[in-house]
Amino acid sequence: MSATIIDGKAIAETVRGEAADRAAALEAATGVKPGLAVVLVGNDPASEVYVRNKARLTVAAGMASFEHKLRANTSEADLIALVERLNADPLVHGILVQMPLPxxxxxxxxxxxxxxAKDVDGLTPANAGRLVLGRGGLVPCTPQGCIILAKHALGPDLAGKEALVIGRSILVGKPVALLLQAESCTVTMAHSKTHDLAGHCRRADILVAAVGRPEMVKGDWIKPGAVVIDVGINRIAQEGGKTRLVGDVAYEEAREVAGAITPVPGGVGPMTIACLLQNTVTAAEAQVRPGA
Structure with a gap:
């Protein structure tokens, strides 16, 4: 029996709608429209598309969008000076500097x-420390999206589930492991050098693949009925010079074993921007109503 496909696009639309409702409520109560500033350095085509999408969806959610496109040869000092101006701008409640940088x-x-307070990507040491200590703060967007998708498949209570995170990056692997721990899961962190990685996978009720290797996780590694959250986005060559996107999980194999699985594309990806908008509203609420 094939797995249920976790529709990240539809779930992200719901999350964006919730962010829009909160933004409208904040503006109605205080006159303040949440504002997101996105900074892009250089002209990487993929980053440019991503930034355009962020701006479009920010405006669609009833928030203010501030785009700053800088030349590729912009100095580090000039970029930091811009960030400091945005820190001081009361119209800007969230700041995102698009990575990678030159x-x-x-x-x-x-x-x-x-x-x-404006770190809507959740990458500053202060917010990373709050996550480790379980004290709230702004949480990285992609890991936050992974938890929402897992709850969509399993329900709101993840307590007691065996979770495996493949990947140890500060962007996804480590924060998603901490978020799963906060949900009272029993969490194992693994990576490409883990001995008997397949054996670890076969014990996981929730498997989050974020290692950056195309289709590394095979179908027979999946525990029957498990929830598979595939964070990987890998472009591989096809015949005729074309390419296609695949995840870190061998999707066609895994969907025959898993209980629920995210596709690539259309799974985790849409959730990242949706959670960015949620974080922007959260940041605005905290700045407008400190201590509320």
Whole structure:
């Protein structure tokens, strides 16, 4: 029996609608429209498309969108100066600097310059520390989306589930493991060098694949009935010079075993922007109503 396909596009639309409702309520009560500033350095085509989508969906959710497109040779000092101006701008409640940055810019220094209260990507040490300590704060968007998708498949209570996270990046692997722990899952973190990775996978009720290797997780690695959240986005070559996107999971094999699975594309990806909008409203609420 084939797995239920977790429709990230439809779920993301619901999350964006919730963000829009909250933004409208905040503006009605305080006169403040939540504002998101996105900074793009250079002209990477994929990043440009992503930034355009963010701006379009931000406006559609009733929020203010501020786009800053800088030349590829922009200095690190000039980029940090822009971030500091955005920190001080009362119309801007969330700041996102699109990664990756050109090689001459230290991304860690840029992230450190962002006011943690406006860090809607959840990457500053202050917000990462709050996540580790379980004290709230702004949570990274993709991991947050993974939890929403898992709950959509399993229901709101994930307590007691065996969860395996493949990947240990600060962007996805580590924060999603912490979020699963906060849901009272029993969490194992694995990676490409884990011994008997297939055996670990076969014990997982929830499997989050975020290792960046196309179709590494095979169908016979999946526990029957498991929920598979595939974060991978890999472009592989096809005949005739064409390419296609695949995840970190061998989708066609896995869907014959899993209970529910996210497709690539159309699974985790749409949730990232939806959770970014949620974070922007959360940041605006905290700035307008501190301590509320």
């Amino acid at each position: 090689g001459h810019i230290d991304s860690d220094r840029v992230v450190l310059a962002i006011d943690p």
